[in-house]
Amino acid sequence: MKTTYAAALSAVALIGLAGCVANNPKGAEAIAVESTAAECKVATATATSGNISFNVKNSGDQVTEFYVLADDGLRIIGEVENIAVGASRALTIQAQPGSYFTVCKPGMIGEGIGQTAFTVTGDEIAIDASEEKATQEAVANYTAYTKTQVGELVMGVKALTDAYVAGNDDEARRLFPIARINYERIEPTAEQFGDLDPKIDYRKPGADAEGLEFTGFHRIEADLWNDEAVLNYPDDEVPLLDQTGREALADQLNTDIQALYDQVHSADFVLTLGDITNGAIGLLDEVAAPDGKLPGEEDEFSHTDLYDFYANVEGAEVAFGSVRDIAEAKGAEGAALVAELDAQFKAMKDLLATYGNYDDGFVSYDTVAQDKRNELGAQLNALSEPLAQLTHTVLGVSEG
Template sequence: MTARRLIPALAVAALGALVLSGCVAKSDAASSDALTVSSTASGCEVSGDAATSGTLTFDVSNDGDEVTEFYLLADDGLRIVGEVENIAPGASRTLTVVAQPGDYFTLCKPGMIGDGVGRAAFAVSGDAVELSGEDAEQKQQAVDLYAAFVKDQVGQLAPAVSEFVAAYESGDDETARAQFALVRAYYERIEPVAEALGDLDPRIDYREVDAIAEGLDWTGFHRIEKDLWVPAADALNADGETPAWQDWAPSTEAERAAFGDQLIADVQELYDYVHSDDFQESLDAQGIAGISNGAIALLDEVATGKIQGEEDWWSGTDLSDFAANVEGSKMAFSLVRDFAVAQGDEGAALADEIDAGYADLETALAQYGSLESGFVVYTELTDDDKRELTDLINALAEPLAQLTNTVLA
């Protein structure tokens, strides 16, 4: 096993949705009047289908019976420009992006699976949004630091995946099991990069239940995970209903080779992207709005899967993914924290509240282990343990949701 560089929590960042945005003074932004969105079981009603380039705000209300999410998609209908997840029935969340001129789509996804509902065209007109203001250089420095981190993480992910796959394909399951959570941590810190590239994240990281729901071939980390942690005879799939052994057999040597080689190829595609001009141009266009939204998106990753123990269904290594998401979210926040503080007393108070939220969450997680030494198996947590972590996530999510609006003020 090759030595891996362990990254302290304060040295980790993560990319949020690929927001086609820039950093502008408030006076240069579009109208501050928010667009409203009503998400239901069958619809996604947006109060308008056009806007002027600059800062756009969508106030999303869940008027249905299932947890939902809202997306602003690029013109290809695949790349995510902005998203807000984990909106409970009766609740509301806000998405803020800085949008460049172009054609987009809006979409809601009740149940947070499938193709979504209510896809509609959305047009942004006006002039391209450029970096401006006295702090433009500092904002670009934050973007550059973030870009360097993403490249570093994927640069470590690629060889780690190759080593992991070699053990899996050779039948050395003990070694592969020992590597699984550590390898995934690199991916979990930068997961929204792949999520913004159409079907790349589904190929790398979909759970079995998600692949079935969307009619996709099941590949990636979790397909390999099920081979490494063979389900017990009385185990159920993640849907809680289907017996784990129904229509299931351990992979043959040839199938292991196919799954392993596919994972290596998909990670290579991610590596090629983050080292491309397209990636750098996307980051430059995002500015600090993209980094701020990244902090929010990664905490949403925890709230929508890890805290329920549904991510690593077979291995029970959910807390490792949880910790990596939190590390990424915290560092993304750290890159824009000063911009929030610069907005005055309210911004400084918000930053302090977010700092405290991360500290409380990290303290609670430390009771169960660490990425370096390993965490307890998720099934060892009691209902009270899960409730405490859930409360801490919610306590952090509330002020964090205000971050993008604050740094763009």
């Protein structure tokens, strides 16, 4: 998760992401949730195993998020983020019997408020044998993809930090957006691991809001594009680092990326079908967030946001592709959703390609006029609306 700040809110107001209106998917138990400035009101503390749809209304005064957490209070079972003031969104999960927690996060920062125990009763959910095999294959394939991306990330970050420490700033500037591609493709997975994402990818407002040291990608960015950083933070908040400072920052980023590699390659690393589908949705939320790529806040010094934008879309498409056959097998509704997503992913990538590519580079995002950003936002909406239905379709009951 990235943090937000008030100045960015107006920049994202025009987006109006589709999928923000809560619905009650067929076959899902619907539970009302109200997020306010001080409370996270969940209508009931119990539910029956199966598909559960949390219909979250934001009655507060800040953009908010809603989470379902595992019994340890740390691992994320499902989340819906970037819920605008006055808007509603639905989070659908497939829950087995057990103990969970619900929590809201107004402002999308800090530990959240109203963390409450939530119990799922009933029987274990049975899966059709043929679908179970398809599920196992999808999870295995996507897990392998995730591990591959993190392996490439280790190498890309090492190349970036080597150039940075050596003082080869032109090469480091070239490598900065390239090194981030692998991270952006799997960002929701990376965010599962406690304090790693804050150290690796928080922007300065996020680090300040949570009382953290400003490190990682964006501290290197602030050093490499220091003129831009000084314009944004004129009170000597992001001074140029000396050689010792550069070496310490580079070592820390490499250490944190290696820790991420170790986590996804450990025997304890397990993904579910819901992780994959909700991760796809989360990747597009990362683009549209008030401090995200579409408003131009992610890479505020380098203006390399389009690299991240494209990588998030790529990652979402890979996640969708992993479960595509399962969705298509869900009868006419599933087949129609797959066809729509195929078309909208192509349209989104075709539009982004008009601004460049990884090999030749993307245009600097500060040169993209607001009407063109609106066009990107409209296409993002067109993709996000059907993608918001992916979890329910994949985890739902076949029509056939």
